[in-house]
Amino acid sequence: MAEQLRRRAPGGIGTYARALVDRIPDVTLWASRGAPLGPRMATSPLPSRALVLAWDRGVCGPPAGFDVVHAPSLAVPPRPGEGVPLTVTVHDLAWRRAPETFPSRGRRWHDAALRRALDRATAFVVPSAATADDLVAAGAPAQRVAVIEEGCDHLPAPDLGGAARLRARLGVGEDYLLTASTLEPRKNLGRLAAAYAAASAPASPASGRHGPLPPLVVVGPRGWGAELRPEAGVVLAGPVAPAVLAGLYAGARLFVSVPLVEGFGLPVVEAMACGAPVIASPVPSAGGAAYEVDPTDTAAIAEALVRVCFDGGRRDELIARGRARAAALTWASAAARHRDLWESLGARAAG
Numbered sequence: 001m002a003e004q005l006r007r008r009a010p011g012g013i014g015t016y017a018r019a020l021v022d023r024i025p026d027v028t029l030w031a032s033r034g035a036p037l038g039p040r041m042a043t044s045p046l047p048s049r050a051l052v053l054a055w056d057r058g059v060c061g062p063p064a065g066f067d068v069v070h071a072p073s074l075a076v077p078p079r080p081g082e083g084v085p086l087t088v089t090v091h092d093l094a095w096r097r098a099p100e101t102f103p104s105r106g107r108r109w110h111d112a113a114l115r116r117a118l119d120r121a122t123a124f125v126v127p128s129a130a131t132a133d134d135l136v137a138a139g140a141p142a143q144r145v146a147v148i149e150e151g152c153d154h155l156p157a158p159d160l161g162g163a164a165r166l167r168a169r170l171g172v173g174e175d176y177l178l179t180a181s182t183l184e185p186r187k188n189l190g191r192l193a194a195a196y197a198a199a200s201a202p203a204s205p206a207s208g209r210h211g212p213l214p215p216l217v218v219v220g221p222r223g224w225g226a227e228l229r230p231e232a233g234v235v236l237a238g239p240v241a242p243a244v245l246a247g248l249y250a251g252a253r254l255f256v257s258v259p260l261v262e263g264f265g266l267p268v269v270e271a272m273a274c275g276a277p278v279i280a281s282p283v284p285s286a287g288g289a290a291y292e293v294d295p296t297d298t299a300a301i302a303e304a305l306v307r308v309c310f311d312g313g314r315r316d317e318l319i320a321r322g323r324a325r326a327a328a329l330t331w332a333s334a335a336a337r338h339r340d341l342w343e344s345l346g347a348r349a350a351g
Contacts, residue, residue: 011182012266013091017072019154023335030062030069056116062086068342074113076120085122085345090114092263093134094186101185101260103224114138122345125338127264128284146341150285151331152269155246163247167217170235175214177309178252178276180245180267183236184223187259188281188295192216193231195301200233213309214253219245249274254308254315258295259283269329272322277315279304289325291318 021027029041032048042063044051052075054060061078062069069080071088080086095102095110102110117124118138124145126132132145167176177196181187193216200213213233221239230236240248249255255271256279265283272278272289280286281295291314293304308314 012264013073015154015266016089016091016150019151019331020072020335020338023331024339028066056112067346070338070342071117071121074110074117076113076117079120083349085342085349086120087123087125087342087345088117088121089125089127090117090131090135090263091127092131092261093138094261094263096138097134097261098186101225123341125341130284131263146337148334148337148341149329150264150266151334152266152273152285152326152329153331154242155249155270155273156243158246158250158274159241159243160247160250162241162244163251166237166240166244166248170217170237172215172217172235174251175253176251177214177216177305178219178248178255178271179216179257180219180248180255180271181257181259182220182223183218183228185225186261187220187223189218189228190226191295191298192256192258192301193228193234195298195305196234197231198298199302199305213305216256217248217252219248245270246274249276252276254279254305254318256301256305257281257283258293258301260295269322269326273326275319275323277308277318278322279308285329287325287328289318289321 021029027040031041032044032046032051044060046054046060051060055075055077058078062080064081066084069077069084069086071077071086073089073091076088095107099107118140124135124140125148126135126145127148127150129147132147135145136142167173179192181189183189196213196216215233215235217235217237218228219237219240228236249271255276257265257268258281259265262283265280265285268278268280268283268290269285278286278290279293280290282292286292291304291308293300308318
């Protein structure tokens, strides 16, 4: 199932789906009508929105003739035919952990989608032990939940020239801090901007001992909620191409990501893979390789920005730890573990 690849902004789920498809060549994609998404594809006659609504109502099930059906998100189809396992990836249960950061309509859909997944799925894939715990607490049998960490080697080679041209348009020099996420409440960008302002204030340790912080570049598409207003030194770049994003990661003095809750946290390990030192809230992807902060403590975030920004030795240590962490997270490994799960379920069903 590849419906997420039809989205205007596929996001982390789209990255996950595309990475698996590219590394498991005998997978057949199943999605709404439209342009082909890959060489092997089954297409529904319904457009994207209508197809997902049909799944929600328990109709328009998967095509016959396949050994396993995998849903890469909580947009879950009806059960396949008799003896065909259905696996579902649950990336996070953030709407339950931080309900105030989701619109009410989104919470209602996610609650209903989770109920459907619990009823329909043979097994679940989650990207972290934390998400596994949340899913079991929500009603999934622990023995049906497989933890498979995601990869981070999906970005193309850094487009340093494209990144430099973007910075020039934004009025940002070679020295800058970076964050990347959808602009929405769960990503905690308001606190990050407030922490940056506090760290850059005339009375802060940064301005007193080292001068002001470099500008903070914010990359990512608009989500929902109150609009992030650019403060002094905070520059909104909007969405960028993957190669340009890799170039921005590679050139940043540091990368900072302080979401309130994440099931995994791809941007953190993307930045690590590109050689950026990372400040982060305790997201599972970091694996102890980031300078960790409490995302609800604005003063702690500000202090971390100062400490990491002006301590070259600390940055070098974080870069080394981050590269080691990123090297352990490959999509080839994630794809192999998905295949192993599907083959074991298929063999069990056949037996």
